[in-house]
Amino acid sequence: MKIDKVVSDxxxxxxxxxxxxxxxxxxxxxxxxxxxxxxxxxxxxxxxRGTGAASQALHADDYAELTAVADIDQAQIDKSLKTLKxxxxxxxxxxxxxxxxxxxxxxxxxxxxxxxxxxxxxTPPGFRPTxxxxxxxxxxxxxxxxxxxxDALGVRWVLETSEKAxxxxxxxxxxxxxxxxNMIEDTFQQxxxxxxxxxxxxxxxxxxxPVKPMPPASERPAGMSDTEWQIRNWYNFVWxxxxxxxxxxxxxxxxxxxxxxxxxxxxxxxVGGRVIPAEGGNIYDHFEINYLYPxxxxxxxxxxxxxxxxxxxxxxxxxxxSTLTIGRGPVPRIEGKTNWTxxxxxxxxxQREHDxxxxxxxxxxxMNDGKRMATSTLLALMGRMAAYTGQQITxxxxxxxxxxxxxxxxxxxxxxxVAPRAEPGITKFV
Amino acid sequence: MLGAVLLHLSLAAQVDFRSAVAPILEQQxxxxxxxxxxxxxxxxxxxxxxxxxxxxxxxxxxxYTSLEKGSMPPGGKLPAAQIAAIRDWIAQGAAWPSGAVLxxxxxxxPPAQDAEMQNVREIRERILAHxxxxxxxxxxxxxxxxxxxxxxxIAAGDFQMGSSAKPGSNPSAQxxxxxxxxxxxxxxxxxxxxxxxFFMFANQAGETGHKDAAVDAVSRPxxxxxxxxxxxxxxxxxxxxxxxxxxxxxxEWLSAKTGEFYRLPTEAEWEYACRAGMSEDRPSDIGxxxxxxxxxxxxxxxxxxxxxxxxxxxxxxGNVMEWTLDAYAPYKAGPQTNPWVPATEPYPQVxxxxxxxxxxxxxxxxxxxxxxxxWKQQDPQLxxxxxxxxxxxxxxxxxxxxxxxxxxxxxYKYWNNGVEHDEH
Numbered sequence: 090m091k092i093d094k095v096v097s098d099x100x101x102x103x104x105x106x107x108x109x110x111x112x113x114x115x116x117x118x119x120x121x122x123x124x125x126x127x128x129x130x131x132x133x134x135x136x137x138r139g140t141g142a143a144s145q146a147l148h149a150d151d152y153a154e155l156t157a158v159a160d161i162d163q164a165q166i167d168k169s170l171k172t173l174k175x176x177x178x179x180x181x182x183x184x185x186x187x188x189x190x191x192x193x194x195x196x197x198x199x200x201x202x203x204x205x206x207x208x209x210x211x212t213p214p215g216f217r218p219t220x221x222x223x224x225x226x227x228x229x230x231x232x233x234x235x236x237x238x239x240d241a242l243g244v245r246w247v248l249e250t251s252e253k254a255x256x257x258x259x260x261x262x263x264x265x266x267x268x269x270x271n272m273i274e275d276t277f278q279q280x281x282x283x284x285x286x287x288x289x290x291x292x293x294x295x296x297x298x299p300v301k302p303m304p305p306a307s308e309r310p311a312g313m314s315d316t317e318w319q320i321r322n323w324y325n326f327v328w329x330x331x332x333x334x335x336x337x338x339x340x341x342x343x344x345x346x347x348x349x350x351x352x353x354x355x356x357x358x359x360v361g362g363r364v365i366p367a368e369g370g371n372i373y374d375h376f377e378i379n380y381l382y383p384x385x386x387x388x389x390x391x392x393x394x395x396x397x398x399x400x401x402x403x404x405x406x407x408x409x410x411s412t413l414t415i416g417r418g419p420v421p422r423i424e425g426k427t428n429w430t431x432x433x434x435x436x437x438x439x440q441r442e443h444d445x446x447x448x449x450x451x452x453x454x455x456m457n458d459g460k461r462m463a464t465s466t467l468l469a470l471m472g473r474m475a476a477y478t479g480q481q482i483t484x485x486x487x488x489x490x491x492x493x494x495x496x497x498x499x500x501x502x503x504x505x506x507v508a509p510r511a512e513p514g515i516t517k518f519v
Numbered sequence: 520m521l522g523a524v525l526l527h528l529s530l531a532a533q534v535d536f537r538s539a540v541a542p543i544l545e546q547q548x549x550x551x552x553x554x555x556x557x558x559x560x561x562x563x564x565x566x567x568x569x570x571x572x573x574x575x576x577x578x579x580x581x582x583y584t585s586l587e588k589g590s591m592p593p594g595g596k597l598p599a600a601q602i603a604a605i606r607d608w609i610a611q612g613a614a615w616p617s618g619a620v621l622x623x624x625x626x627x628x629p630p631a632q633d634a635e636m637q638n639v640r641e642i643r644e645r646i647l648a649h650x651x652x653x654x655x656x657x658x659x660x661x662x663x664x665x666x667x668x669x670x671x672x673i674a675a676g677d678f679q680m681g682s683s684a685k686p687g688s689n690p691s692a693q694x695x696x697x698x699x700x701x702x703x704x705x706x707x708x709x710x711x712x713x714x715x716x717f718f719m720f721a722n723q724a725g726e727t728g729h730k731d732a733a734v735d736a737v738s739r740p741x742x743x744x745x746x747x748x749x750x751x752x753x754x755x756x757x758x759x760x761x762x763x764x765x766x767x768x769x770x771e772w773l774s775a776k777t778g779e780f781y782r783l784p785t786e787a788e789w790e791y792a793c794r795a796g797m798s799e800d801r802p803s804d805i806g807x808x809x810x811x812x813x814x815x816x817x818x819x820x821x822x823x824x825x826x827x828x829x830x831x832x833x834x835x836x837g838n839v840m841e842w843t844l845d846a847y848a849p850y851k852a853g854p855q856t857n858p859w860v861p862a863t864e865p866y867p868q869v870x871x872x873x874x875x876x877x878x879x880x881x882x883x884x885x886x887x888x889x890x891x892x893x894w895k896q897q898d899p900q901l902x903x904x905x906x907x908x909x910x911x912x913x914x915x916x917x918x919x920x921x922x923x924x925x926x927x928x929x930x931y932k933y934w935n936n937g938v939e940h941d942e943h
Contacts, residue, residue, distance in 0.1 A: 137900030144901050172902050266899070298742045397723060399753075400746035417750035418818040419876070419912045430817065435910070437896045 128153045128450060131205035131229075132185075133197045133220055135160040135169035138234060139211030141439065142264070143169070146209060146232065147179045149443035150451070154182045157189040157203040159196030161320060161501075166190050194501050201227045207450065210234065211264075213323035214331055215495050218243035221261075222250045228257060230450055232443065234264040236339045236466040239331035241490035244467045251459020260455045262446040263462035265343045269445070270438040272431050276413065276421040277347055284427040285408025288386055291348050292405045293341035294416075295392035300324050300337060303368035315505035325370025326507065328494045334361070334376040334476070335469040338392035342472070343465040344404055344415075345380070345388045351461050353484040354380040354388070354468070361476030363510060365395055371510040378472035390472060479513030492519040534608040536616055543601050547592050549623035551861065557926060561622070563615035574613040577606045589851065638736040639934070640927045642775045645733065647924060649778030657704075662776050663725035666714055669707040670920060671831045675700060678791050681850055682800055682885035692800075692885040697854040698787045702922040705784065705792050708757075708822040708833050709841065709915045710769070712748060715758035718769045719743070737772045740765055740906035745897070749912050751818040757839045757915040759819065763868045763890065764939035765906045766842045766916040771934040773918065780925070781918040782933040785859045786845040786887070788919055789871050793836065793884040795829035800885040801836060809837025811882045815875035819913070837882045839915035840870040844933065847889035865938045866890050874913035892941060905939040 130153055132143045147153050155173065160166045170190075173183045191199040197220050201208060208224045210217055210233040217237045224231045231254070238244045254261045267273045280288070301324035309318050323329040330336040359378035367374075374395050380388040403416030411425025423429040449456045471487035474480075496505065534540060544560055552560040559565040566572040566582065573579040583605050589596035596602075608614075660667040677699040682692035717724035719740050726734060740761075747760050761769070763783070770781040784792065802808055808828065810820045815837075823833040835841075845860045847867040862868055867889025873882030880886075890908075897909035908914060925933070 137902070140901035141899050169901075175902075297744070297746055300742075300744070396720065396742075400748070401750050402746045403750045419749060419910075420817065422817065435896065437893075439899045 126152050128207060128447065129156040129205040130154060131157040131159070131200035131203060131208045132169070133159045133200055133208060133210050134212035134234075135165045136211065138264075139209060140169040140172050142209045142211055142232060142234070142443070144173055144176065144179065145440050145443040146207065146447070147173070147176075147182050148440060150447040153207075153447060154184050156184050157191065157200040157205055158185045159191045159200045161193060161196075161317070163190070163192060166192075194499060198223060201229060206230060207232065207446075213320065213329040214336060215239045215243075215323075215329040218246040218250070218495075221247055225250050225254045225257065225259060225261070228259060230260040230446070230455075232262045232264070232446055233462075235266075235343070235462065236331055236335050236469060237263065237462050238466055238470075238495075239328055239335065240492050240494035241467060241470055241487060242493060243495060244463050244470065245488075247466075248459065248463045251457060251463065254459060255455070255457050258453070258455045260446055260449045261457050261459050262442055262449075263458040264439075264442065265340070265458070265462055265465060266438045266442065267340060267344055268347065268458075268461075269436075269441040271436045271441075272420065272433070273344070273415070275431055275433070276415065279423060279427075279429055280348060280406060280408075280413060281350070284411060284423050284429060285406060285413055286410030286426065288348065288406070288408050290386065290407045291345050291388040292407070293338075293345060293388070293390050294401045294403050295338035295341050295390070296398065296400045297337070297392075297394055297402065298396045298400070299365075299374070299394045300333070303370040306369055314500075314502045315507075316499060316501050316503050319505060319507070322370070325367065325372055327371055328496060328508075330372065331466075331470070331494075332372045332376075332473050333374065333394045334378070334390070334392055334473050335466065337394070338376070338390060339465060339469045341390055341392070341402075341404065342469040345390065346461065346465045346468055348406060349382055349386070349388070351464055352382075353464065353488075354382045354471075356381050356481050356483045357471055357475045358481045359472050359475035360513070361473075362513075367510065369507065371507050373476065373510070376472060376476050378475060380468075380472070474518060477511035477513065477516050478518045479516075480518050482518065486518065490519060534604055534611055536608065536614060536619065539604045540608045541619065541621060543597070543605060545621050545623065547597060547601070549621055551932070553623040553928070557929070561620075563613075563619075566613070566615075572609055572613050575610060577609040580609045580613075583609055588853070590853065590855070595848070634736070635935070636927070636931055638733055638775075639771075639931045641733045642771070643780075643924070643927045643930055645778045646774065646780045650924060659777055659779070661714060661717060661724070661773070663729050664717060666717070668710075668714060670704040671707045672704045673702065673792055673830060675702040675922075676791070677854075678794060678796075679798065680787055680790055682883075683798055684800060684885075689800075689885060691887050692850070694850055694852045696850060696852055698791070698858060699854065699856045700788055700791055701857055703784075703788060704920040704922075705788075705832060706917040706919070707827070707831060709839055709917050710758050711822055712753045712756055712758045715761070715769065716753075718772050731775070733775045734772065737775055738768055739772065740768075741904060743907055744900075745909060747907065747909075751912070752821075755821045757819055757822055757834075759839055759913065759915050760908050760911050761842075761914075761916070762904075762906055762908055762939065763842050763862075764936055767844075767934045767936060769916075770918050771930075774930075779920055780930070781920055782930075783842055783844040783916060784919040785857070786843040786869050786871065787855075787858050789835075789841065789843045790884055792830065792832055792919075793828065793872060795832065797829065797884070800883045801879075805836065805879055805882060809834070809873070809882050810875045811837040811873060812876060812878050817875075819875050836872050836884070837877070838875055839872075840874040840877075840888060840911075840913055841872050842914070842916040843869045843871055845869045847887065861932060862936045862938045865941050866892060868936070870914055876913040895941075903941055 130146050143155055158166050174180050207230040210220045214236045237247045303325040319326045357380040361373045361376035363374045375393040377391040406413040411423050411427040413423045415421040420431040471482050475482045548560045552558045554561040571582045577583040585591040586602045657670050679695050680698040681695035682689040774781045807826050827833045846862040847869050848860045870888045894908040894911040895903050
């Protein structure tokens with residue numbers, strides 16, 4: 090493994106680009122004229138999700154080619170490429186040869202510099218703002234997985250980056266996948282069309298098993314740096330994953346945001362903590378957040394990642410006339426004054442994300458999920474802030490939070506003390 | 520050692536065993552009929568001893584006649600040229616060069632020293648020992664738990680498999696053909712989450728306190744990413760959304776735990792049990808027997824709440840569709856005994872019985888459903904899970920316990936479909 094000492098571009102963002110005038114009037118860098126045939130795709134983060142996204146990208150466009158990949162682990166790259174090549178219809182388009190396989194924390198830059206047109210960002214979410222900014226600066230179209238940051242600072246940076254993407258006519262599609270589900274799209278159309286009457290409350294659950302539990306410290310190989318150990322076990326560290334509410338339950342948070350027309354709440358309060366030992370990690374294993382929206386509308390989000398408990402992933406949307414239920418049975422249904430059950434052919438929502446992205450690139454009609462992906466991520470972060478501090482947090486507070494969860498410098502070989510797990514009433518809002 | 524070299528020489532153009540015969544046997548027959556199998560076609564000695572081949576007389580050689588009739592191989596009749604090669608080879612004396620050893624294609628053959636095969640042998644020893652101890656019970660409690668299930672004995676017999684509806688009305692279930700089956704017992708109910716979760720989570724099955732190497736060696740599902748009951752209920756409800764591979768491994772796990780041999784039912788066994796003597800494809804009062812679209816309220820129900828069929832089996836029709844052991848292949852006319860079509864491709868495998876999500880005409884003893892890659896659509900990861908079918912929220916299974924304990928090689932094949940990884 091090479092040494093990669095990355096002084097994050099994030100610091101530059103913090104220092105003074107915020108609020109700076111955006112470069113306007115950029116020409117369409119990749120227009121339909123310049124992409125007559127192949128669309129070169131770079132993959133940053135070759136895990137299971139990244140490999141899935143790469144496959145969807147190549148399935149979306151017959152002339153899409155995977156030409157460069159990045160990860161922290163060659164074995165992960167090898168596995169990913171092998172998996173993709175097993176698809177006979179993709180085989181010839183998986184072209185990331187060894188000279189275009191990049192390792193380390195700055196490998197994303199090399200993928201960007203390799204001449205790709207589209208970059209898929211599927212690393213742990215803490216890196217997302219940095220990677221996204223570099224992609225848009227270099228005029229790349231982007232598919233990025235959710236969430237898009239692990240602190241509000243990252244969210245603000247992403248908001249600025251997504252504005253730049255708009256200016257540059259670049260497409261930016263986010264992996265908030267329910268937005269690309271035709272089934273949920275139809276359902277929210279009902280909701281927004283008034284099928285429930287006036288919206289009263291939204292209750293969402295995300296009770297699952299632990300996603301990637303922390304291994305015992307004894308499994309850490311001798312000599313492995315803090316940074317490497319934490320990145321390899323990224324789900325257990327707030328700076329990398331954002332915590333369970335932000336990394337996983339953000340799908341439910343995103344549906345809440347959608348139901349509220351992506352308008353922000355007034356404030357929220359929340360509880361959360363950890364009851365199963367974290368083995369050196371610092372994330373919580375349960376949250377319950379109560380959001381207050383204008384006109385007294387409430388949204389409640391409950392998530393838990395503990396084995397052996399009751400599991401559920403559902404949405405209950407209460408209106409003055411009817412109730413919408415998602416996730417109790419395979420299809421959404423509305424009961425009450427309106428009685429409606431979704432029926433139809435479900436599209437693969439993950440595939441649709443890429444089908445639309447690549448069509449947008451071909452047609453030079455850019456898509457931009459920037460604002461709503463930032464809003465949904467901040468909505469989850471706001472809940473985390475409320476639970477971590479034990480305070481009521483307003484949307485404005487959250488949006489302007491100065492909390493720096495993501496380190497300014499990430500040194501692959503460096504030491505990186507783990508911030509203590511937040512303690513409500515003691516941990517301060519920053 | 521192979522048998523002696525026969526010296527039947529023919530004046531006609533000699534069929535070359537190595538180039539013309541061995542490849543057919545290896546590729547078409549030895550997947551199932553390798554050394555150690557009940558019907559063993561791997562050596563000259565076995566061919567002659569078991570009279571599968573009568574040198575010089577193709578019509579008295581079942582190896583040839585079964586190919587000619589098309590009853591073998593199960594995937595469909597071989598090309599005429601291959602059948603002719605076998606015929607001529609037998610007619611010319613069925614010469615088998617000294618030292619020729621036939622082996623099944625590598626991807627299919629479990630090497631005997633394979634750790635997994637070794638574990639199957641251990642489980643089988645356990646089953647044989649257990650069988651001698653006592654008669655097979657009808658109520659079994661999963662060891663170290665309080666969860667039990669009921670077994671219904673089903674006698675050997677024959678029945679008309681396939682739809683009795685007018686020809687052409689349900690082509691995948693036709694032609695109707697006679698099937699003869701050996702005796703087996705079948706679980707009275709679909710496997711519930713109460714049972715299946717012990718397989719998913721070893722710590723909940725009390726396995727940390729009761730270490731058992733043979734149980735530990737069975738591969739088990741990864742942690743599911745999403746909540747796999749999709750809000751439809753756990754206690755007393757059928758387990759759903761597992762791959763056929765997962766159901767096979769559950770059978771292996773349960774066999775190791777209980778010391779009884781379990782596997783998925785073949786399609787024929789399933790249909791025999793579903794009909795329970797009934798010649799119509801479904802009872803006229805379907806709502807008394809089955810949860811289906813018209814009465815399910817959009818979800819599965821607690822198992823065993825409807826009337827059982829004539830043999831005491833609950834929810835064979837409706838509630839959740841049930842996995843069988845068979846790959847999907849068109850029916851062939853003519854009588855068959857213990858038919859089974861093993862998988863050669865990841866899709867389609869057969870599920871039966873219809874579900875809470877199906878209209879009445881799909882809830883039938885005859886309707887066959889082939890599995891499809893779209894059943895895993897909701898899995899965003901690659902490679903896709905070999906354990907979960909996140910979009911098949913209407914699919915479960917139940918197991919059978921055949922009266923006769925098979926060989927270890929057969930057990931291995933029942934528990935390893937070999938096609939759990941999606942091809943593309």
